[in-house]
Amino acid sequence: MLKLRTLSRLALISALSVIIILPAGARKTRQQEPPTPKYVFFLIGDGMGINQVYGAQNYNQVTGDGPKFINFTQFPVRTFVTTFSSSSLVTDSAASGTALSSGIKTYNNAIGVDPDHKPVNSICVWAHNKGFGTGVATNVGVNHATPAAFYGHADHRNEYEKIADQLIESDFIDFAAGGGFLTETRNTDHTGQYFEDKAREAGITVLHGQDQFRNLANHNGRVICFAKDPSRTELGFTMDHQSGETELSDFVRAGIDYLYGHFSKKGFFFMIEGGQIDGAGHNNDAICNIKEINAFHDAIDVVLAFYDKHPDETLILITADHETGGLELGDNYIMHPERLAVRKYSEEEINKRFRVLAGIGEDRRPLPNRRVPTWDQVRDFLREYVGLWGAVEVTPDQEAHFRELYHRAFNMNQVEEVQALYSVSNRIVSDAINYADKQAGYIWTHGGHTGSPVGLYVKGARAVEFNNCTDNTLIPQFIKRIAKY
Numbered sequence: 001m002l003k004l005r006t007l008s009r010l011a012l013i014s015a016l017s018v019i020i021i022l023p024a025g026a027r028k029t030r031q032q033e034p035p036t037p038k039y040v041f042f043l044i045g046d047g048m049g050i051n052q053v054y055g056a057q058n059y060n061q062v063t064g065d066g067p068k069f070i071n072f073t074q075f076p077v078r079t080f081v082t083t084f085s086s087s088s089l090v091t092d093s094a095a096s097g098t099a100l101s102s103g104i105k106t107y108n109n110a111i112g113v114d115p116d117h118k119p120v121n122s123i124c125v126w127a128h129n130k131g132f133g134t135g136v137a138t139n140v141g142v143n144h145a146t147p148a149a150f151y152g153h154a155d156h157r158n159e160y161e162k163i164a165d166q167l168i169e170s171d172f173i174d175f176a177a178g179g180g181f182l183t184e185t186r187n188t189d190h191t192g193q194y195f196e197d198k199a200r201e202a203g204i205t206v207l208h209g210q211d212q213f214r215n216l217a218n219h220n221g222r223v224i225c226f227a228k229d230p231s232r233t234e235l236g237f238t239m240d241h242q243s244g245e246t247e248l249s250d251f252v253r254a255g256i257d258y259l260y261g262h263f264s265k266k267g268f269f270f271m272i273e274g275g276q277i278d279g280a281g282h283n284n285d286a287i288c289n290i291k292e293i294n295a296f297h298d299a300i301d302v303v304l305a306f307y308d309k310h311p312d313e314t315l316i317l318i319t320a321d322h323e324t325g326g327l328e329l330g331d332n333y334i335m336h337p338e339r340l341a342v343r344k345y346s347e348e349e350i351n352k353r354f355r356v357l358a359g360i361g362e363d364r365r366p367l368p369n370r371r372v373p374t375w376d377q378v379r380d381f382l383r384e385y386v387g388l389w390g391a392v393e394v395t396p397d398q399e400a401h402f403r404e405l406y407h408r409a410f411n412m413n414q415v416e417e418v419q420a421l422y423s424v425s426n427r428i429v430s431d432a433i434n435y436a437d438k439q440a441g442y443i444w445t446h447g448g449h450t451g452s453p454v455g456l457y458v459k460g461a462r463a464v465e466f467n468n469c470t471d472n473t474l475i476p477q478f479i480k481r482i483a484k485y
């Protein structure tokens with residue numbers, strides 16, 4: 001009874017204080033709609049599960065190498081969304097790209113079409129039709145699945161040339177960036193250059209490398225930014241880069257320069273993909289995955305610098321299209337992220353170097369007059385590049401396994417290869433890296449996607465409303481409503 005009376009007295013006091021304290025007109029302000037974000041950044045880490053994010057953060061904190069906190073793990077809104085497609089509980093990047101761009105569920109491999117193959121409009125069309133600027137940027141091919149879902153329509157994601165043409169012809173993408181144009185070497189002899197020429201004929205300026213991304217704020221007409229090296233279709237894993245190579249953050253800087261220069265009055269929508277996190281996941285390459293997450297963090301830092309100048313008008317969303325590799329953190333209560341620190345190159349690059357040692361050509365066949373490496377040379381190689389028999393202890397059983405692989409490969413000439421989605425590894429290198437990852441507590445379940453939910457991290461104008469997003473299709477629908485597209 002006493003409690004109740006106290007409570008009601010408290011309620012009365014607080015009601016009175018509202019009446020007394022609130023200035024005239026405050027009631028009216030309360031009923032007004034909250035501010036509309038003008039500048040919307042939508043960042044997608046391809047294959048970036050929650051364990052990938054925190055596995056990178058663990059590594060950075062233990063080794064002191066890399067950001068102590070991945071910036072978006074500190075965003076005020078952190079929730080998770082489901083990613084299933086209309087054809088499977090486990091999505092691919094095309095179906096999830098379409099879910100994130102258009103708010104509809106479709107079948108795996110579909111780009112910007114519904115389950116009946118009917119084209120659907122993306123958030124870039126909605127924004128453009130209301131007068132906003134639009135941009136897409138990725139560190140993989142500019143016509144790869146995720147960016148393609150924001151401007152293209154294709155029954156299958158591998159229709160790269162149709163999708164390249166759609167980007168060139170689209171009148172609703174103001175700024176685009178990527179490694180280069182992907183082509184279908186199986187069906188045609190077109191190269192990326194063919195589509196670049198086509199883009200230029202259509203009046204688009206095509207630029208290569210950050211040295212050319214200058215003064216874009218005042219640039220006339222549409223722009224596509226590519227890697228410095230014109231032979232590339234993607235930027236390549238960041239840990240293999242020489243200094244001065246184009247990074248995702250260079251594209252983000254260029255995109256902001258362009259979009260703010262042209263649309264500072266009305267506002268813009270900018271989609272940015274960290275596309276190579278997925279590749280490192282398919283390869284089951286933990287250190288490469290970590291470095292790609294860190295590169296994504298760097299790109300987001302550029303967005304956060306923009307946010308600091310326009311905090312009331314900017315909305316930043318970070319999510320993933322799905323998880324790749326089924327990454328587990330910890331091997332039976334134990335993690336040793338520092339055991340990965342010896343690795344300076346991606347599995348892809350280590351394989352290239354191993355082929356040189358093993359006398360295997362680019363076509364992956366033994367070279368004529370090859371010198372077969374000794375077991376000691378192979379062991380030294382694995383020590384130098386993977387840390388085995390150094391930072392990573394090798395059990396006698398495991399050593400016997402590597403010796404057996406050596407024997408089969410070099411004494412019996414059975415070169416064994418392991419096929420990942422985007423690359424091929426020599427069996428010894430692949431097994432050595434899997435073993436080292438496991439000893440560090442980064443355990444991969446397989447080389448494909450999983451149906452795990454992914455994180456949604458939001459900061460800025462009206463971020464809190466995204467707490468109600470439970471599925472990936474709701475994200476673009478919420479953006480449409482909140483940004484008034």
Ligand SMILES: [Zn+2]
Pocket residue numbers: 047093278279282324449
């Ligand atoms: Zn993938």
